[in-house]
Amino acid sequence: MQSNRSLGKVILNTLVVFIIAITFSCDQKESNTNSQDIGHFDSKGKAPSEFTIAKWEDLKNKMPFKDERDFEEQKKGFIASPEYTEIMADAGHVAWSMGKYSFLLEDKEYQSIHPSLQRQAVLNMNYGLYEVIPGIYQVRGFDLANITFVKGKTGWIVFDPLTAEETARAALELINKHLGERPVVAVVYSHSHGDHWGGVRGVVDEKDVISGKVKIIAPTGFMEHAISENIYAGNAMNRRMFMQYGVLLPADPYGHVDQAIGKGVAAGNLGLIAPNVTITEHIQEMTVDGVKMIFQDTPDTEAPCEINTYFPDLKAFWAAENITATIHNIYTLRGAMVRDALNWSKNINEALYLFGQDAEVMFASHSWPRWGNERIQEVMKDQRDTYAHLNNGVLHLVNQGVTINEIHNEYEVPQSLQDSWAVRSYHGDIGNNSRGVVNRYLGHWDGNPANLIPLSPYESSALFVEMMGGAKPIIKKGQELYNKGEYLYAIEILNKLAYGEPDNNEGKELLADCYEQMGYQQESTSLRNAFLSGAFELRNGIPAGATVKTGGPDLVKAMETGLWLDFLGIRMVSEKAAGMEFKINLITPDNGEKYLIELSNSTLNNIEGFQDQKADLTVTINRSDLDLVMMGVKTLDDMIADGTAKTEGDRSVIDKLKSTMIHFDLRFEILPGTVPVGDQQFNRNPFQQDMPAVIGAE
Numbered sequence: 001m002q003s004n005r006s007l008g009k010v011i012l013n014t015l016v017v018f019i020i021a022i023t024f025s026c027d028q029k030e031s032n033t034n035s036q037d038i039g040h041f042d043s044k045g046k047a048p049s050e051f052t053i054a055k056w057e058d059l060k061n062k063m064p065f066k067d068e069r070d071f072e073e074q075k076k077g078f079i080a081s082p083e084y085t086e087i088m089a090d091a092g093h094v095a096w097s098m099g100k101y102s103f104l105l106e107d108k109e110y111q112s113i114h115p116s117l118q119r120q121a122v123l124n125m126n127y128g129l130y131e132v133i134p135g136i137y138q139v140r141g142f143d144l145a146n147i148t149f150v151k152g153k154t155g156w157i158v159f160d161p162l163t164a165e166e167t168a169r170a171a172l173e174l175i176n177k178h179l180g181e182r183p184v185v186a187v188v189y190s191h192s193h194g195d196h197w198g199g200v201r202g203v204v205d206e207k208d209v210i211s212g213k214v215k216i217i218a219p220t221g222f223m224e225h226a227i228s229e230n231i232y233a234g235n236a237m238n239r240r241m242f243m244q245y246g247v248l249l250p251a252d253p254y255g256h257v258d259q260a261i262g263k264g265v266a267a268g269n270l271g272l273i274a275p276n277v278t279i280t281e282h283i284q285e286m287t288v289d290g291v292k293m294i295f296q297d298t299p300d301t302e303a304p305c306e307i308n309t310y311f312p313d314l315k316a317f318w319a320a321e322n323i324t325a326t327i328h329n330i331y332t333l334r335g336a337m338v339r340d341a342l343n344w345s346k347n348i349n350e351a352l353y354l355f356g357q358d359a360e361v362m363f364a365s366h367s368w369p370r371w372g373n374e375r376i377q378e379v380m381k382d383q384r385d386t387y388a389h390l391n392n393g394v395l396h397l398v399n400q401g402v403t404i405n406e407i408h409n410e411y412e413v414p415q416s417l418q419d420s421w422a423v424r425s426y427h428g429d430i431g432n433n434s435r436g437v438v439n440r441y442l443g444h445w446d447g448n449p450a451n452l453i454p455l456s457p458y459e460s461s462a463l464f465v466e467m468m469g470g471a472k473p474i475i476k477k478g479q480e481l482y483n484k485g486e487y488l489y490a491i492e493i494l495n496k497l498a499y500g501e502p503d504n505n506e507g508k509e510l511l512a513d514c515y516e517q518m519g520y521q522q523e524s525t526s527l528r529n530a531f532l533s534g535a536f537e538l539r540n541g542i543p544a545g546a547t548v549k550t551g552g553p554d555l556v557k558a559m560e561t562g563l564w565l566d567f568l569g570i571r572m573v574s575e576k577a578a579g580m581e582f583k584i585n586l587i588t589p590d591n592g593e594k595y596l597i598e599l600s601n602s603t604l605n606n607i608e609g610f611q612d613q614k615a616d617l618t619v620t621i622n623r624s625d626l627d628l629v630m631m632g633v634k635t636l637d638d639m640i641a642d643g644t645a646k647t648e649g650d651r652s653v654i655d656k657l658k659s660t661m662i663h664f665d666l667r668f669e670i671l672p673g674t675v676p677v678g679d680q681q682f683n684r685n686p687f688q689q690d691m692p693a694v695i696g697a698e
């Protein structure tokens with residue numbers, strides 16, 4: 001049976017889906033003669049093929065490389081870099097390394113990187129302190145996001161204090177060193193994603209926020225969204241981060257080169273201090289430390305809650321993460337609710353007409369600023385139009401019968417937008433964003449009854465492999481297609497073989513080679529990383545040491561009790577709960593909350609504000625103590641034993657409830673036959689294993 005301690009850890013794991021930081025023990029740099037001559041980090045790694053190189057050369061000639069304005073803008077206002085290229089975490093490991101990407105500054109062209117992506121990866125090598133305009137500064141290259149400092153009358157107003165306390169603290173030290181020591185008087189969280197608030201404890205002391213000395217300003221719904229977006233499917237999202245963020249790939253021309261909106265996510269202490277000022281109006285004006293700001297609330301855009309800010313006296317527009325130097329995710333590969341491209345576009349359009357007519361500088365939480373009204377309007381219009389066209393162009397085709405399974409083959413971005421660097425799809429991917437739009441409006445079904453009850457890929461593939469005459473002809477044909485550079489066709493049949501015969505190593509290695517070439521050819525970091533990670537996992541499995549750096553106690557404290565109870569319902573094994581029926585009253589006196597928890601029909605329910613006088617058990621525990629259970633620091637049993645929690649009624653129902661819970665493990669198998677040795681419980685092939693999911697019962 002699962003202890004409450006591990007139960008708490010699981011909750012923590014799910015909190016940090018965006019804050020992945022892998023500490024993994026296997027040495028990726030070992031090489032053999034195969035890979036040494038090309039310098040590949042993986043002993044089975046291959047160089048770009050002649051077909052990949054031909055594509056690379058074609059793109060070099062076709063794309064608008066003559067337009068070099070981004071390079072001027074990216075370096076404009078540079079003040080200083082720090083002497084160090086690594087930032088250490090308080091825990092002793094490296095929280096952040098810019099140095100490991102230095103290969104991008106060697107003025108070399110890598111044919112294992114899409115030329116447009118290499119361009120973006122070089123642009124994202126900004127590192128240090130920059131002046132946006134006198135009075136507005138950014139530290140870039142200290143984390144995935146930028147941290148922005150606005151000079152008030154008496155101190156700094158910080159916009160978006162990064163992911164980690166350590167990187168945010170280092171950024172504050174850097175600016176104070178070069179521009180003079182000033183206190184932080186306010187913080188603005190532009191939106192609910194962790195790379196925009198996790199480092200807040202590096203720039204302010206919580207007691208100053210509680211006393212009101214320091215303002216923390218955030219959009220409506222911030223706390224709820226900061227926590228809730230990643231809980232229910234958190235373990236799966238964490239696992240999929242390995243794909244989208246290339247977590248297992250080293251920084252290398254053959255591996256991880258960029259993350260479109262920065263290099264990656266810092267691996268330090270993640271904290272959260274609740275805001276004490278909420279933006280409630282659609283357009284709201286506020287003066288903070290003598291700086292006049294107009295907030296534009298832009299819900300359901302890049303995040304469920306997000307605010308842009310205009311500084312009218314400075315003619316400066318802060319675009320939060322609504323406008324960066326890439327088209328963003330409408331559908332994000334790690335998994336998230338599909339975003340609303342049309343609403344996003346409309347919010348950019350509103351900003352264009354509210355602020356974009358006068359603004360002389362536009363800056364954001366990622367990438368680099370744009371100067372001059374003409375340039376700002378150009379970028380805003382291109383971004384507005386790309387999101388709107390994605391929505392409209394996709395639905396235009398959908399209304400003529402194009403399905404979710406074909407839209408990525410049909411949908412095209414207008415040529416004039418393809419020629420604009422500001423709207424290339426480095427973070428999002430055009431194909432998957434277009435499928436996301438279809439999914440948003442029509443869901444996953446394409447309307448064809450053949451796809452209403454699809455066979456599992458294992459069942460389907462076994463049939464295909466048999467029909468195709470077994471592994472031999474599939475590998476032969478796969479090799480033929482690979483030799484001709486027809487990678488998607490090769491993947492089509494080799495993937496069938498991988499599912500049909502998960503132990504066929506020859507097939508898997510050829511499939512990995514195909515994924516690798518596809519990875520080299522992608523402009524989107526999400527796709528590059530997913531293909532290269534697929535190749536890595538097929539070749540090496542999932543390293544046994546791969547774990548996730550969890551979030552901190554701040555996140556558990558901020559989590560609503562009801563959300564935690566919902567997640568217990570997700571962790572429940574229905575079969576184990578069959579026949580159980582009970583009710584528990586949960587009272588948390590310190591926050592005045594009451595919940596009624598009810599198990600019936602193998603389903604765990606909870607309702608806030610209700611109690612049942614005939615409940616089997618009543619548990620009274622302060623929420624501040626329950627936090628410790630949720631964090632895995634203490635068990636509920638410990639709390640009952642030492643009197644911290646009081647119970648009345650039948651205590652055995654707690655044991656019953658615990659007996660139904662399982663532990664989600666991060667390392668579940670995505671690609672067939674990649675289960676780490678000794679970790680057979682993670683094998684998802686139903687022909688070998690009864691339990692279909694990710695179960696590591698302790």
Ligand SMILES: [Zn+2]
Nearest residue numbers: 145193195321
């Ligand atoms: Zn961000």
